[in-house]
Amino acid sequence: MKIAVMSCIHGNYEALNEVLCDIDAQQVEQIFCLGDLVGYGPHPNAVVEMIRSLDIPTVQGCWDEDIVDGLNACECSYPSLIAERRGKAAHVWTDQALHPENREFLAQLPLTLRHDNLCFVHGSPHNQHEYLMPEMDAFAAMERVMATEADVLFCGHTHIPYVRQFDQGQFTVKVNSVTVKSNQKAKQKTITQEFTTSLKKIVNAGSVGEPRHGRPNATYVIYETETQNVTLREVEYDYQKTCAAIIEKGLPEIFAWRLARGWEYAERADDPSHICER
């Protein structure tokens, strides 16, 4: 079975349309979406309606959550006060523009989806706001996959696609445990164990509507369940049309500027490993 996984569309209808055309051309049998349908971009309703109409299984992203529950992230979400002002302005604009039925759709999205040995999340299995960066400590990254009890973990949120495959991890542990029972002397035993973890993968689907890999093209991934082969797809689209719409709608112009370059620049988080305490 051939599946397509996309993420972080961010109200960019032009990019979504072109990615869906590319997915059609790849003869994909099933599409999954990892959330962040709205935010930054000028067409949140059109994007949500397209996802709904195609009945694409979708998890809730952090932007979707913020629109449903309100902005309550701590100030660490933004690298500067000016970036915070822009982020909040985009939130207010999206909040006002979004139709009630689309808001309801975002509200009912699950945080996790499962399909056989595949698991789909927005950020990480522990938190929609956690970034699983490709350089993340291998043991910590492996834990994120194993926490799902799946073999392949699909995530987004970073806007940069990658595939990380973990070969067999090996551990030797010595456990010195003590059992204490009422009115009895404690019993100690020491055992040594060897553990081997099985093959696991993290697949980051990149971003359809707000790429940050250094080019303006939309990105998504194709996964073949029989061969476990992953293909990172990069799709050209008319990003200037989206940039013009961002400015026309009165959203912060820097969103158009960075969309045209496919990079984060001033908006980049200081510490991507930080997770907001809400």
Place this chain on the structure above:
Amino acid sequence: MAWAILSGIVGNLRAYEAVLADVRQSRLAIDEMFILGDVIGPQGDNAALIKRLYQRRPGEPRVAVCQGWWEEQLLILHGLGRTGEPTALIEQYGAAMTKTLWDAVPRELVRQIQSWEFGIFELDCLLAHGSSLGVDDVLTPDTPVVTLVDRLQRMEANYLFCGRSGLTFDYEIAMGQIQSTVQTLDQPATNQSRELPTKHIVGVGNVGGGEQATYTLFYPESGQIQFQQVACQTSPKGFGR
């Protein structure tokens, strides 16, 4: 230099006194005592116990306290927790426990309990009730090794002392290695190799939950870990590794 590390007194002043007596009687220079939460409980004399924590007598070490599961539930009840509703408390003990716990701790002590740390980082050791993830995280020798490594790596600690399980154990990760490959749009698959230095997750025991109190002695310079068992009314007995 030695540390005494304990958890789960749950308002049991007699058990705490038994541990203190054991510490005083030992010939070791125990200069720090870390209490990893669940100082209070729904029964017991919580007010007297908290007062005793700060009444340091000759021969007793300095005391540092962090919050445990019961402290977190109490703070939630008083509107000072990280969540608004005492969902976990009700799920585990029923709705009546909200009043029992509310009544078990005088209101004037709540701010003091709130001031206790979530966890303490000393040398290369993280000391916390549950883990680096939260006070309700239960780590045991049966927890998957990758999960245990993650809890250590979150704080880049070599030792994690925890008390949530109530068990006494020393889980030593003597060897850990993992190979991975990362492929991006612009780079072909590149190999990464990661090895883990020796790490320990230590369950420090439980003081107040039964007739026998258990706690842990740790010697930071040598890395030696020793578990202590104390009968709450009879003379204490030690057992080392």
